[in-house]
Amino acid sequence: MKLLVVEDDATTGSYIARGLREEGHVVDLIENGKDGLIAATSGKYDVLVLDRMLPQVDGLTVLKTLRGSGNRTPALMLTALSDVEDRIEGLQSGADDYLAKPFAFGELSARIHALARRPQALDAETILRAADLEMNLITRQVTRGGVSIDLLPREFALLEHLLRRKGRVQTRTMLLENVWDISFDPGTNVVETHVSRLRAKVDKPFERELIETVRGAGYRIAE
Amino acid sequence: MTYRLRQLWRSMPLRLAILLVALFATVSLLGLAASYAVTQSSFEQSIRASLRQDLAGFRAAPNARAVAILVEAESREADPNRLILSYIAPNGRIYGNGAIAQDDEGFHIFSLERGRAEFTGNYLSLTDALYGGVITIARSRAEIVALRAVFVNILWISLLPTVLIALSGGLILARRSKRHVEVVGSALDQMTSGDLATRVEIGPRWSDDLVQIGGKVNQMAGAQEAQMRALRGVSSDIAHDLKTPLQRVALCLEDLNAQIDKDSEEAVLISKMQQEVEGMGEVFRSLLQLAQVEAGSPRARFETVDLAKICRTVVEVFEPSAAASGHILTFTMETDTAVIKGDQALIGQMLSNLVENALRHTSEGSDVTVSLAKADGKILLRVADTGPGIPAVEHDKVLERHYRLDRSRATAGHGLGLSLVAAIVALHDGTLTLEDNAPGLEVTLRFDA
Numbered sequence: 266m267k268l269l270v271v272e273d274d275a276t277t278g279s280y281i282a283r284g285l286r287e288e289g290h291v292v293d294l295i296e297n298g299k300d301g302l303i304a305a306t307s308g309k310y311d312v313l314v315l316d317r318m319l320p321q322v323d324g325l326t327v328l329k330t331l332r333g334s335g336n337r338t339p340a341l342m343l344t345a346l347s348d349v350e351d352r353i354e355g356l357q358s359g360a361d362d363y364l365a366k367p368f369a370f371g372e373l374s375a376r377i378h379a380l381a382r383r384p385q386a387l388d389a390e391t392i393l394r395a396a397d398l399e400m401n402l403i404t405r406q407v408t409r410g411g412v413s414i415d416l417l418p419r420e421f422a423l424l425e426h427l428l429r430r431k432g433r434v435q436t437r438t439m440l441l442e443n444v445w446d447i448s449f450d451p452g453t454n455v456v457e458t459h460v461s462r463l464r465a466k467v468d469k470p471f472e473r474e475l476i477e478t479v480r481g482a483g484y485r486i487a488e
Numbered sequence: 489m490t491y492r493l494r495q496l497w498r499s500m501p502l503r504l505a506i507l508l509v510a511l512f513a514t515v516s517l518l519g520l521a522a523s524y525a526v527t528q529s530s531f532e533q534s535i536r537a538s539l540r541q542d543l544a545g546f547r548a549a550p551n552a553r554a555v556a557i558l559v560e561a562e563s564r565e566a567d568p569n570r571l572i573l574s575y576i577a578p579n580g581r582i583y584g585n586g587a588i589a590q591d592d593e594g595f596h597i598f599s600l601e602r603g604r605a606e607f608t609g610n611y612l613s614l615t616d617a618l619y620g621g622v623i624t625i626a627r628s629r630a631e632i633v634a635l636r637a638v639f640v641n642i643l644w645i646s647l648l649p650t651v652l653i654a655l656s657g658g659l660i661l662a663r664r665s666k667r668h669v670e671v672v673g674s675a676l677d678q679m680t681s682g683d684l685a686t687r688v689e690i691g692p693r694w695s696d697d698l699v700q701i702g703g704k705v706n707q708m709a710g711a712q713e714a715q716m717r718a719l720r721g722v723s724s725d726i727a728h729d730l731k732t733p734l735q736r737v738a739l740c741l742e743d744l745n746a747q748i749d750k751d752s753e754e755a756v757l758i759s760k761m762q763q764e765v766e767g768m769g770e771v772f773r774s775l776l777q778l779a780q781v782e783a784g785s786p787r788a789r790f791e792t793v794d795l796a797k798i799c800r801t802v803v804e805v806f807e808p809s810a811a812a813s814g815h816i817l818t819f820t821m822e823t824d825t826a827v828i829k830g831d832q833a834l835i836g837q838m839l840s841n842l843v844e845n846a847l848r849h850t851s852e853g854s855d856v857t858v859s860l861a862k863a864d865g866k867i868l869l870r871v872a873d874t875g876p877g878i879p880a881v882e883h884d885k886v887l888e889r890h891y892r893l894d895r896s897r898a899t900a901g902h903g904l905g906l907s908l909v910a911a912i913v914a915l916h917d918g919t920l921t922l923e924d925n926a927p928g929l930e931v932t933l934r935f936d937a
Contacts, residue, residue: 280739280740318728366735461808
């Protein structure tokens with residue numbers, strides 16, 4: 266993917282850029298809002314990563330100007346603020362996602378992948394598959410290698426979420442937002458325990474593990 | 489309706505109007521009464537004078553017989569509606585156009601009524617003894633009676649419209665001033681609910697005192713808004729200045745972690761450092777959130793919040809962690825609905841802090857119960873556990889920022905959890921009480937339904 270990172274803190278910016286390049290992306294790093302806006306206007310990027318507080322032109326203004334000119338490139342806003350109000354303001358100005366500092370690189374990478382407009386399993390699809398796992402969304406039956414697996418409603422929703430985004434890492438905050446629809450932080454290891462319950466049913470009785478843990482980031486079902 | 493009337497009655501302009509009307513009515517009534525009394529007595533005087541003159545005429549007669557003839561002659565010409573003459577001669581015969589005899593000599597006022605007399609009316613009579621008989625002359629008081637009617641008419645014509653006009657004027661003024669006061673009131677309400685950008689819109693027809701009050705309110709709101717903005721600026725600067733280096737550290741650690749052997753001693757150290765960095769980020773986040781909640785700014789985006797839904801979600805989210813640590817976490821709903829005005833995310837944060845606290849500070853096998861109930865028009869949200877509890881003397885202290893009980897020092901947490909809960913409860917105009925669950929701790933939050 267071709268990514269634009271606009272971040273005024275040189276250290277953070279270069280780490281992000283390097284990390285993303287190591288993942289195989291092409292990254293342009295710019296340190297101020299004005300040049301960032303000019304670069305973003307070219308429209309050649311798949312995802313924009315914008316710091317909210319930038320010298321000259323701040324991130325919100327960059328995004329508003331960009332959206333005002335009809336540019337719809339998916340944008341991820343980075344911010345030192347994490348208040349709900351700031352989040353709402355960020356999303357209203359046209360950000361597609363919002364990430365509070367300090368963040369782990371894995372979280373950033375996972376969110377960038379989630380934003381990139383890659384085709385995901387269509388809503389119309391009724392059967393989701395991964396290896397020998399099959400999930401029927403109509404009969405709500407889950408089988409693996411022909412063996413039926415009983416799942417609680419939320420376990421079903423969690424597995425469906427991971428299956429629809431096969432190959433992409435889902436972080437714990439992404440899962441909390443999308444599977445439980447909560448925007449606050451319940452702390453500790455609530456997501457981990459839910460995933461380990463799901464694993465106990467979906468993975469443990471079988472030979473191959475489907476749900477992978479991505480260190481420092483989250484979970485993924487391999488493609 | 490009666491409530492609105494009572495409200496209106498208590499308004500200042502209406503009260504003033506009524507007071508003025510009462511004063512005006514009293515003065516006019518007194519004036520009218522005085523002039524009526526003066527006019528009436530002058531009429532009476534003139535009637536009395538005529539009566540005395542009449543009597544003097546009859547006295548001029550030489551004897552009773554002459555009086556009788558004179559009375560007969562005069563009464564033939566007199567209109568009994570105006571003048572009644574009556575002479576009871578010494579032999580008992582009655583002369584005149586009406587038999588009216590008074591026992592006492594002197595002036596009397598009497599009325600003749602239909603049925604008992606040939607004609608009706610109100611008369612003033614003069615009775616006197618004359619040559620062994622009794623003469624009574626009565627003149628009609630019709631003019632005086634008419635005078636009273638005239639005065640009553642004057643009263644109706646002049647006073648009633650005045651009273652009505654003054655009263656409706658007062659009502660209109662009262663309603664207008666009520667509207668103006670309501671404008672100030674609703675602006676203040678909005679400011680209280682966190683919208684500091686609101687201003688009192690002063691109308692062109694407002695009275696001077698209200699214009700002044702409105703101006704002062706706006707001045708105050710402006711000052712407060714500027715302060716809030718400064719505070720927000722400071723907190724976002726702090727957030728930015730502290731989180732940027734923290735971000736660098738976090739990314740450096742990740743980088744380092746990727747370069748070394750996963751099972752080495754260094755990796756363990758790095759993972760510890762990463763946890764610490766994450767913890768620091770969390771403390772910053774909590775502090776910033778606390779500052780913003782205490783400043784009341786989230787009030788502007790309050791919406792209808794279903795507490796039951798939040799309780800179910802939080803309990804469901806925590807259930808596997810609770811089970812893993814040997815706790816029994818349950819939710820009981822003791823009411824049909826529990827809906828309040830508030831901030832969804834903050835209430836979720838509040839409840840998860842409470843549940844997390846309960847799970848963290850109680851030992852394996854303890855029960856943690858979240859329940860919703862209604863009592864005295866309030867919604868009660870309880871989180872109760874069967875753990876060691878908190879001594880009553882320390883109940884107040886645990887709500888203070890950074891306060892942690894000695895025995896909980898060993899466990900994780902930064903002491904902000906409960907103060908954030910208390911701040912969120914206060915933001916929602918609720919109350920928080922800690923009680924002994926015998927054994928354990930029961931935290932009760934009360935909200936207006």
